[in-house]
Amino acid sequence: MKVGILTGGGDCPGLNAVIRAVVKKGLANGYTLVGIKDGWKGLIENRSVPLTSKEVSGILPRGGTILGTSRTNPLKSEEDTKKAIDNVKAMGLDVIVAIGGDDTLGVAARFFEMGINTVGVPKTIDNDLSGTDVTFGFDTAVGIVTEALDRLHSTTEAHHRIMVVEVMGRHAGWIAVHSGIAGGADMILIPEKPFDVNDVIKVVDKRRAEGKNFSIIVTAEGAYPKEAGMITMDKERDAFGNVRLGGVGEHLAEELEKRTGLETRFVVLGHLQRGGTPTAYDRVLATRYGLKAVDLIEEGNFGKMVALRGNDIIAVCLDEATKKTRTVDDEFYKLAEVFFG
């Protein structure tokens, strides 16, 4: 059995922990393992490296991915699709373990339909994959934002300012809501609930009336004011059709300062949320996912994604898992709302 492993899309803490688990258990099963470099791009370009016990030694706590990653979509052109399929044969692969978010796993689902054995592992700090309760990397990102909010509290309070903190998450507000609750944000804005700037001002005013002369507003990068619509960095789309979100923090800070006359600053936490070592929770989840992926290979159970349901790691259809974005539900957002103002 020859197994190719690739990591695609934005990197995420815990990728190396999955690679390590697949390699360790795969070697114990007698498999040959190779790493496909830079996601689907490496498959198109026939670039791979052997993965033995030596390559995965010491990588568990490391962020990023030892295999490199890209946002290349091999289904974008017929030529690239053909090259990728030909290279599965050229590399002699029996199965590909694709570690990625909805884009990378969507490709794995399509390749499976085309006759290539694939197994998916759900990765993304955004936690927006519908087939699983949790994606690895999310816990680390929430921890980083929570620490940032703790630090921002003291400086914001000292200067009696409004601080707008923009966090990642694409079209889902999971990072914003979880870190906002954990970090005691005074208001949390998410893409699922287009906001009115006047409502943010009401929160700031209420706090001031109670003698609290500072406010921390967490906004997801995909949140948008009803009046202005979605805010993007530019008009470009990537190979999967995704826009580059960003800018809502700056926009909101300007509006708040203009309309309230209060000194306002903004912080964009950006790629800090994806960097560095994974939390213990993410290391364990990533390890369990990697081990389950090898179980699926052993069973010949392809076209599946490993997933967390409750406390169990199960297999779900790749196709189903990548069909729709998992967004924040009303009930959960209501918990956060209790602490607004």
Ligand code: F6P
């Ligand atoms: O999907 C993960 C993510 O970090 C999103 O939260 C964010 O919108 C996007 O990737 C950023 O992508 P890039 O690394 O290409 O700037």
